[in-house]
Amino acid sequence: MKRKPKLKILIDGVSAEFRQKILWRRWKFQFTSDMPPDVDGLCDLNLDGRPRVDKTVRVRSGLEGEYFLDCVCHEFLHAAFPFLNEEHVEQAATDLAQLICRREVLEPLLSCWGVQKIARAVIGQWERDLITMKPHTPALAMDLTEGGGEADDTTAEA
Numbered sequence: 001m002k003r004k005p006k007l008k009i010l011i012d013g014v015s016a017e018f019r020q021k022i023l024w025r026r027w028k029f030q031f032t033s034d035m036p037p038d039v040d041g042l043c044d045l046n047l048d049g050r051p052r053v054d055k056t057v058r059v060r061s062g063l064e065g066e067y068f069l070d071c072v073c074h075e076f077l078h079a080a081f082p083f084l085n086e087e088h089v090e091q092a093a094t095d096l097a098q099l100i101c102r103r104e105v106l107e108p109l110l111s112c113w114g115v116q117k118i119a120r121a122v123i124g125q126w127e128r129d130l131i132t133m134k135p136h137t138p139a140l141a142m143d144l145t146e147g148g149g150e151a152d153d154t155t156a157e158a
């Protein structure tokens, strides 16, 4: 997936690697800074569309928000449907990321205890990083110092 230049990219984020099943096949997912320039996602496919033996999806670490989700969905769709053309993969991934980021979808998702447990762990790590001034969470650092993390959404109810 080619980088969309106007979107915000954090400096090098945390690398991660895990296995994920996609249509009954186990794929390796890597969130890594080891990516070609101007590429934010890669799916390990042969030119004939069949997955290669090591079946790896790579997404640039440090991406965030809806664009990060867009990249993950994009590479997932390539892995799941290798013969789907780039235009359809791109549009479906963008639409899916947008759908998942809607409040109507996020709210029930975040109300799940398991998801809240992960969110608390992540926020706890951000707070520890903020105290030790680790550089990979600049957006949060700015948010906490300038407004205590309060939403500045003017449409919020008082």
Ligand SMILES: [Zn+2]
Residues within 6 Å of the ligand: 001, 074, 078, 086, 089, 090
């Ligand atoms: Zn693509």
